[in-house]
Amino acid sequence: MVYFLCFIIFSIGLYCILVKRNLIKIIIGLIIIEYSVNLVFILFGYRFAGRAPILAAGQTIKNMVDPLPQALVLTAIVIGLATTALLIAIAMRIYDRYKTFDITEIRRLKG
């Protein structure tokens, strides 16, 4: 059930990418998809009554949530920021040339 809510967020982002004509809207759809994928990885690693994966001094009971997806998602969040910044830079450059964000009007290859 929790997983399915994540897939609903994913499909909202997918709908945004497929249907919208505005470049910024398409980038926003990509960001939403990235959120849902990160969240579903963390949900896979969750354990009921688990603790955060940080050891206290002399702790012996080790009922922790899975630290491996957390490490991978920590990498993925930062890479997501970098790719989003690159996409927005390209979108701003397109706007400077064509004076619009509408992808159906950006047809002509200029200069």
Add this chain to the structure above:
Amino acid sequence: MIGLYLILLFMIAASYIAVQIKDLLSSVVAVGAAGLALSVAFLILKAPDLAITQLAVEIVCLVILIKATVKRDTVSTKDMRGFITTIVSLIFIGTFLFFAYLALKELPKFGEPLMRVAQNYIQTGQAKTGASNLVSSVILDFRAYDTLGEATVLFTAVIGVLAVLRRIGRKKKDEVIKEND
């Protein structure tokens, strides 16, 4: 666990508003709300490192998006594509959700992860690496090459942003360049 469901429903609502609203600046603010809710969800799911990182990244991302949208045409009147494209997209998304539902039955249940690899990390991580935070012991010791690749991708993206956004070097001979933003 009721808090997690509430946060997820809030994220769905914020994403839907971000997709459907006409004004671009409001859309950016709505996606920022979804990202901050994601940070709270990480905190509920016992991932404090991720919550901090998501908070910082979300604020930077919001600043970049606002920089991109402000002073440009923020309202787009014809926002949708044609009717047939919309119908085909909805059919495709419905098919995707159906097969996702079938695939989700095969996964381990929520709250009971397998942890074949991670059990080893949890048991011996502190003795092997000396870090009491197991997430940092994974990203900096067990899987350090992943982090090296991440840094490579990050700096490549920064070089790409600088190469796309710079103005010097692409002007023609008698062109006067006006810095407007």
